[in-house]
Structures are given as C-alpha cells and as structure tokens.
Amino acid sequence: MRLVQISDCHLYADPMQPSRRGLPARQLAAVVDAALHDRPDMVLVTGDLSQDESEGSYRLAMDNLLRFQCPWYWIPGNHDDLALMVEHWEVEIDIGAAAWRIVQLNTRIEGEVKGRVGEEQLAALSELLADDERPTVVVMHHPPVQVGSVWIDELGLVDQEAFQEVVGAFPQVKVVLCGHVHQAFHGKINAPHGDIDVFACPSTSDQFLAGSVEFAVDEASRPGYRVLDLSRDGSWQTWVERVEI
Template identity: 35%
Template sequence: MALIAHITDLHLRPRGLACYRVSDTNMLAERAILALNGLTPRPDAVVLTGDLTDKSDPREYALARQILSRLAMPVFMIPGNHDGSADMRREMSGFPGMDGDVDGKLCYTAEIGDVRLIALDTNIPGKPNGELGTPQLNWLSDRLSDDNRPTLIALHHPPALSGIQHMDAIGLNDANALAEVIGPHKHIQRLLCGHLHRPIIAEFAGKIMTLAPSTGHQVVLDLTEDGPPMFNFEPPAYFLHHHTLQAGTVTHMAYVEAYPGPHHFFADEGVSWPGDDA
C-alpha cells in the first residue's frame, strides 16, 4: 500500500515579491503544506514535479527549504523549466535523490511503500520546453527492466498533448522516444507531470498520465486556436495517488482550501431514501 501526494509548480519568489506581480505563490505554497500535513491518513510521501522556484534564485531555494522542511513526510522533487538542475542539486542538498546524476540530469529512484518512483529531469537550461535526452532514456529503460514492481514515473513536462496550444508548444521534445521506452512495460501505473497548471488526465503510450494543477495560479482553459497565454486563480489543488494490491493506483484530486462541511446525508423528516426501510 502507498499514499502519495503529488504537488507541482510552486513558483516560489524571494520574500515580498509576487509571481508575475499578482500571484502570491509563497503564501499559496504555505497553505498547500498546511493542507498536506492535515490529511488523515497522512501521505507516505510528497512528489513535487518541478517549478519549485520561479527564477532558480538562491533566495527562492532558501524559502523552499524552509517551507518543505515543515512537511511531516519525505519530499521527492525534480526540476522544472523554471528551476535549474545543478541549482536544485546544490541548494536542496539533503532532500532525497539530490545526488542522482545521469549526464548532468537529476534523476533517481525511490521506494514509497510498495510502489517504486522513478524521478526524471526534463530541464533544458534557459529553455521553456523540455527534453529527457538519450543517456537518461537509456537509464530509464534499464531501471524499468531491472524491477517490475508497480511504478510511478515523475517528470515535469507532460509527454501528451493537452489541446492548450501555447503550452503544447513548450512541451517535451522527445516524447516519441519516451513512448518507445515505456510502452512495453505494463508495471507503470502513472506518469506524474506538472508544467500546465491544470488538472489533466490523458493516455500516453498505453499509460495514464496525471497532470496536477499548481498550488498557485492556474493556466486558463482555452482550447481555441492561438489562444493567448493567460492565468487565473481557480482553486489550487493537488493529486493523491492511492495504491493497493486490490485496486492498483487510484488518483483523487483534493483542494488546498477548506470548504463548508462535511455534512451527513439526512433526508427531510418523513421522507426516506430509495432502498431505506420505511
């Protein structure tokens, strides 16, 4: 069994600065950490699929260390396009996997309950799009072949197209090569992604891709041609991946903010639910 929280795209800024001048991503990340620590049952681990920072600034990483150290469970992170692989490895040393290195890419494996996590690095320095590269793809192929336990693969850039054209234009360059590597492996339960700031579920290479929303602002859902890049403040959320031997991996979306309830299901007086004893 394993319960894994999946958060993404914190876009932390130096204290006192808002992301894109209007998004208080630091405050929103703090709220997400409080929500995760308050879960019952508590997750076995948190997977953070990139864009931990907004500018890969040492001040942003210092804030990230402070915020993420408050989590009551291990945190497994990977770089996004707003981070830097070398910067993350240096500034977040001490967190799991930060010594992983394949041709400069920050990638590693981890065990979370009875699930195996394979964390990949799609960062291209100075570029918004992503790429795994041949050495990392070869490493991934070897890791998938040497262990057939239920496996989650984490990467920032989603390999499947979303229909949001301005985001698809900065997607994963070598998605087809990734499909060739993962296609034959039936023990892959999920691809965990970020980057698009929206909750999206899609099929890729016969696998289920779960793209989590941001803990901060969200990309506007615009499926028209040539829609402009815009963001809004839809409710921040995260995914919970619950793995059991009986059901495999089941993914739930949970919201960061608290809402009214919970309330019991009570019928009006004198009214019974269908199937209740009258």
C-alpha cells in the same frame, strides 16, 4: 501508500513578491497546510519550485517542504537552477514506495522552456524498468502527451514519442505524474499492454486556463495538489484537492 504531488510553486526570494494572481509563498504554505491533513507517506514536487532562480527561493521551498513528516522528493522544471537545488536537497532517481516504485526524470533543457528526456536518460529508464517488475510511477516536469492548450503543447516535451515508446514496452508502468501545465489534467499513453494514465496537478501558484490557444490564467481556479493512493495489489486511485486562499 499515499503520495501527494505538489507542483509549480514559482517562488521568489522575497516572500512578499506577487505573481499574476497572488503571493506564491503564501499559497505554497496554505497548500502544505492542507496536504498535511491528508497524512501523506511521501511527497513528490514536480518542478518549477523557483521563479527567479535564486538561493532564497529554494530556502523558502525547503522551509515549507521540511514541514512534512514523511520523505519528500523534488525534480527540476524549466524555471529551476539545478545546481542551486541540489545544494539544498538531492534529486533522486529511483525511489522505493512499499510495493511500488517511483522513477524520477529530469526533462529540463538549459535556457529553454521546452523539455527533453534525451537518449541517455531514455536508455537508463529502459534499464531501470527492465530490472524491476514492481508497479511503477514515472515522475517528470514536462507532460509526455498533448494537453489540449496550444501554447502549452508548443512548450512541452520534444521527445514525447520516444518516451512513450520506452514506457509502453513495460506493463508495470501504471502512471506518469507531471507538472508544467498548472491545471488538473488527465491524459493517456496508448501502449500494447493497456493505457498508461498521465496526470498533472494544479499549481500552488497561478492556474492556467485549460484548452486555451494563447497564454491565459484561469482566474476562477484555486491552487491545489494531487493525492495518489497506491495499493499493494497494484491498483491505485487519485484525486485533486483545491485550497482556499
């Protein structure tokens, strides 16, 4: 089972509207072109599809994502309008992936950049995990660990410890995929049964400078996506692909 993760597209209704470093619409199209060559079995889009929270931005996202000849799923980020998203494509929670399972969370807080899983969603996550022992990937927008950039960590997941406690109780949770950080990132959640790997992927739009104290764009990095290969025996491997624009 091959998953492709795409994140942080930050689209405008106007496809010619630029970001800080380029045209988000053009860059998403190039990332989808490249990812198609990897023949994914499933695509996961980890939030911030829109920058201007417009209907046109989601139509533009759909035009690109429907080019995949496989199931694809999205979740909202802090920049998204959830009501507009679900008018175009449903947000699903529990997804079968052959011998694996994907569980998607909504960490968006209305009107905030920070994120939260929340007590209700944490309780639901615990029930879902208790009900199925298949190896599991948890998908969310805000990272559940510190990423090492001061300004991003100040705008991260406010209930990191509570989330870590829940997933740490279930040995089948192998990987967490997140967005929000606009860079290739690998961290870990220390759990009693062994570390849970946490991965973010490059944005399809602007890249953020790793390890920065204040907001900074990484002008040398290119857009990209993450590939995650899941084996039936519960093992996996992952890597990042960058895309020339």
